[in-house]
Amino acid sequence: MQPQSWARLVPAVALAAQLCLGYHTKLHSVLQQQATAASSSGAWAALVEAETDDRRFWGEQWSAMEAALLELQDVAGGVGAKGVALLQAEAGNATSAPSGTAHAGNASAIDHAEPKEEVSPLAGLKLNLNPKTTAELAPALAMLKALYEDGKERITQLNAREKQSKQRYEDMKKQHDTRLATIEARFKNGTLSAEFHKNETRDEMRIWNYWERVRERQHRQFHTSLKIQHGTMSKVKTMIDMYEKTMSGKASEAEVQKDLAKVTGAMPEVVLLQQAWRAQAPYFHEALTEVRTASAELEPLASPDLR
Incomplete structure (x- = not known):
């Protein structure tokens, strides 16, 4: 090839090289953007799923606790001068719907609950204000024992949930640290631009901060529910012990009064x-107030801005 031909070819080759380099740079930028979007999308999807499950679980827990406390409050509030308040199942009239005016003011608090309602051990039991024998205490005692066993099972569920939540948080922390380390490594070896380094780090921290808020809420819900x-x-x-001693007739009045003093602080x-x-x-x-306050915390948290 003549020197003149080479002279004409060199600029063309240089231009082609520049075009290829520009295309490669643009392609690399697009791939970086797609990788960033995919990473953020995956992390966000996992977070949404976890929070939804968390809200469902706690919604069901608070709904069940509220139902039981409402029934107990009605029993305690329904005791009057007519006699000892007893719970006795009435054949053919069992119903899970709250009865009496004591429930009227609380209906809206239950109606709006999204989670499924659980059947309370107290459902279907009504007051007998005129017991004739100690044998009529049996339905109330059975109810109290069922409620106590239900409480033990619920505590087991709460502890298992807290363990699961803690493990999930630790797993997510490891994934978060790994993603941050990967972002830094790509930036240092030149495969991630300064702009994408800034954006990816920002999005990762926003997602992680959201995770921390979800975990903090879960832990707070756990401690509140466990205390209640x-x-x-x-x-x-305390009531079970008093019913059993009263029914057996073996306990002295002083012993029963000693148990009661734990509740009242005085000798009745x-x-x-x-x-x-x-x-x-x-x-x-007071417990109902705490339950409703904790339930109100289950509103969805503000989503992180990943734009």
Whole structure:
């Protein structure tokens, strides 16, 4: 080839090289953007799934606790001067729907709940204000024991959930650290531009901060629910002991009054079981307030901006 031909060819080759380099750079940029979007999308999808499951679980827990506490509050609040308040199943009239005016003000608090409602051990049991024999205490005692066993099972579920949530958080922390390390490594070896380094780091931290908020809420819900569950079981156990001693006729009045003093802080001079139920009422009211406050925290958290 003549020198003149080479001279004409060199600029063309240089131009082609520049075009190829420009295409490669643009392609690399597009691939970086796609990889970033895929990574953020996958992490975000996992987070949405986890939070949805978390809200479902706690929604069901609070709904069940509220139902049980409402029934207990009605029992405690329904005890009056007519006699000892007893719970007795009425054949053919069992229903899971709340009865009486005591429920009217609380209907809306249950109606709006999204999670499925669980059947309370108290459902279908009504008050018998005029017991004739200690044998009529049996339905109430059976109810209290069922409620106590339900509480133990619920605590087992709560502990298992907390363990699962803690493990999930630790796994996500490892994945988060790995993603950050990968971003830094790509930036240092020149395969990630400064702009994409900044964007990927920002998005990763936003997603992780959201994860931390989900975990903090879950942990707070766990401690609140555990406290309420233990407190309610303690009250129920006190009532079980008093019913059993009253029915057996073996315990002295002093022993029963000693148990009651744990609840009232005083030695009553009226019917022991009646006073015991009435002494529980403030706790049930306070526990209901806590349950509803915790349930209100289940509103979806603000999503991180991944634009």
